[in-house]
Amino acid sequence: MRNWMGVIKGMITVGLVITVLGLLFTDRGIVTDAPGGTTDSASAEEPGKGQLEDSSGDVLPTVLAGVEQDTSQGAGTGGSADPDIAGEDEETSLSYINNKDALSERELIERGKVIYLTFDDGPGKYTAELLDILAKYDIKATFFVTGGNEGYFDMIGRAKDEGHTIGIHCYNHDYKKVYASEHAYFADLEKIDEIIFDQTGERAQLVRFPGGSSNISSKFNPGIMTRLTGMVEEKGYRYFDWNVLSGDAGDTKDTEEIIRNMIDGILKKDISVVLQHDLYDYSIAAVEEVILWGLENGYAFLPLSMESPTIHHPIAN
């Protein structure tokens, strides 16, 4: 009996080693890092450089972020979870190199081929369906939530329970109001954080600014983004922009095009922070295919955490 256990354990170990070796020699894809500046209806942004740095301040490889306004209006969904890295003696297969894998977030980052799926403006009508898809593949994602759809606030709790990261987007997605002043911004932030706390029992630590840190929708208040980006970090939050656009915020309603946008963007990055919105069925419909493509091609899907590499746009106001 003991011998058999030893043999099985040995086989699992060998399998794990082969898997890891396979990963090390996997083609990471071409990293062109061509700036992918995009213009949306709300504002034209310059392509931006996203800085990757870890929490200890060591600067990891710099990536270029395609910058686009986050124009969508709406409410948010959330979920929060650290990558569960344990998985000892668990069967590991190439198809499931996600947060259940034996590699830590840092090791995966160094390897490359990491995808952070992020969803803004929920929770909403399609959040439950999205959570079902993520659960099916045991993929953890990040939800930057808003207060727009009160009827779906319970999805914030569900997302958190299922291991996703919940971050703050805003309570009211109205640029004129949220960026009216520093006081207005933080009053709004606290309002959505209160809802997150009610639903999850925890305060959020991650922030995504409405429109991203590069937004120029706030230009009516000169310098507000420069001030706010400093202030949120002083208060102990970390803010995240994105470097891969799905195009679901006004560019297209075509699911196939959203899939192409996501895959094309991911192929250009070692580390992808993908922007989607869980308010749109045509965007949620793209998720499963991107997950399958990612898993088949050796990508790891992780939720953002306080330890994740920073993706910041250049501040334009």
Ligand SMILES: [Zn+2]
């Ligand atoms: Zn938004």
